[in-house]
Amino acid sequence: MSGEFKSGRIVIVGASLAGLRAAETLRDEGFTGELTLVGDEPHPPYDRPPLSKQVLLGRVPAADVGLPARRQVDARWKLGVRASGLDPAAKEVLLANGERLPFDRLLITTGTRARPWPHPEEARLDGVLTVRTVDDASRLAERLDAGPRRVLVIGAGFTGSEIASACRERGLAVTVAERGPAPLVGALGGTLGSFAARLQRAHGVDLRCGVTVTSLLGSNGRLTGAELSDGSRIDVEVAVVALGAVRNTEWLDGSGLAAGPRGVACDAGCRAFNMYGIVTDDVFVAGDVARFPHPLFDYQMLALEHWGNAVEQAEVAAHNMVNPGPLRRPHLAVPAFWSSQFGLNIKSVGVPTFSDQVTIAQGSVEEGRLVVAYGYRGRITAAVSVNRAKWLEHYQRLIETAAPFPPEPGAADRPTAPRVMASDVPDPKVLSHGPTVALTGHLPDRRLAVLRPMA
Amino acid sequence: MQIVVDLNRCEGYAQCVFLAPKVFELHGEEALLYAPAPPAEQAERVRRAAAACPVQAILVGEQAGADAGTGAGADVR
Structure with a gap:
């Protein structure tokens, strides 16, 4: 009934x-x-x-x-x-x-x-912000309007990278500090991670990977700088904590x-x-x-x-x-997301971290337009496009039907000799920011069972 | 008027950019930026843009929960 x-x-x-x-x-x-x-x-x-995009650019209140x-x-x-x-x-x-x-x-x-800065006293310094809510974004946009001499972004996941992009577009000096080896690497793996690192540097971001921010420095309650784990120190008036959620x-x-x-x-x-x-x-x-x-x-x-x-x-x-x-119906939609940063449109279908290998299926890193396909044990599990959104639907169908990896050549602009590489998805523990896609707690190419002999 | 674009669906055909350039713009080659609360005089152009979108990614409507008020847990219907 x-x-x-x-x-x-x-x-x-x-x-x-x-x-x-x-x-x-x-x-x-x-x-x-x-x-x-x-x-x-x-x-x-x-x-x-829009909070980390239009709003931070100052285009939309x-x-x-x-x-x-x-x-x-x-x-x-x-x-x-x-x-x-x-x-x-x-x-x-x-x-x-x-x-x-x-x-x-x-x-x-x-x-x-937003995951807060772990030191409560430093987090209370005037100039230390996060971006999650409309009030957060409004505060940060106001700070950026004031033209700070340098902005520090802590964490180079999607949110951190979009914030850095907005800063550069406004002509502000920005330092990005990320504990992992590259921006976006936690979500997209090594190939697109190194692409993102080159992209950020080409846009004038002072990108520092493999370091952590060890402390935020203040004077009279205002943020004045930050110390990094490599011993360096930078002067900043605004620090955005983008450590994930x-x-x-x-x-x-x-x-x-x-x-x-x-x-x-x-x-x-x-x-x-x-x-x-x-x-x-x-x-x-x-x-x-x-x-x-x-x-x-x-x-x-x-x-x-x-x-x-x-x-x-x-x-x-x-x-x-x-x-x-x-x-009743099951929730079986293929995961999908987008990000825009540094003038590029990045879109993903499937779960890129659920992979052991990748290949550049179309386009190339050099032309800045490409589709990277991700595979796990010989079947395609994800695809990410950079300024190639129209191609993504094709890969979504391949993912839904568990098609073989690497995918069959189907496009005219396929590289001559497709190369299959390790997907190089780091353990989320080595990153500054939390993952936006959390698997059960292990990656498929890793065994985490630890046997401890009885004492 | 309030709009949201499903950017998972958007493939950058940019029909909206031609029809309502004050509301929609391409940022770089295919990243779409838009004004989520366009002014009333853009309403007709926005509706035409939504209708013309080849992947039907643009949702136009009145602001959700605008009648919900703001405040400390007050009941609003």
């Missing part, structure tokens, strides 16, 4: 992209019950990707990045209040203001927050759900697991905070900090919240 699925009380904790698209889908699918969205930021849902509604949603919004706990037995969400929200079904879309799961401590630093584990239908690995049927998860098994990647639990995943997984979760078992 589907009536019970279309009525009752649904609470969505997390009022960003995933929460919004889920709310719209619930109403689209005929849910007529009570719907409540809880968000800790005081703003209605907004779009984050941070306040403009709202999201268009797909439809009107009859819902109660509770913004500016954090969820502080979940009582799964009483089926209630606890709010930081002491309120309790009863639910019949719950959707968790609490996403991530932390998943917002602390509020679920004690809830009995399989929630922790890697996210909230769920099945392919977005139903959360409890800590015993038993699937719940009234708690669902979607977006950056979810970890889910994906058959294309050996059923490894994936946690994706991707815009497209937030939308697609939210749609699947919402559908499954208001439909009985046989009508």
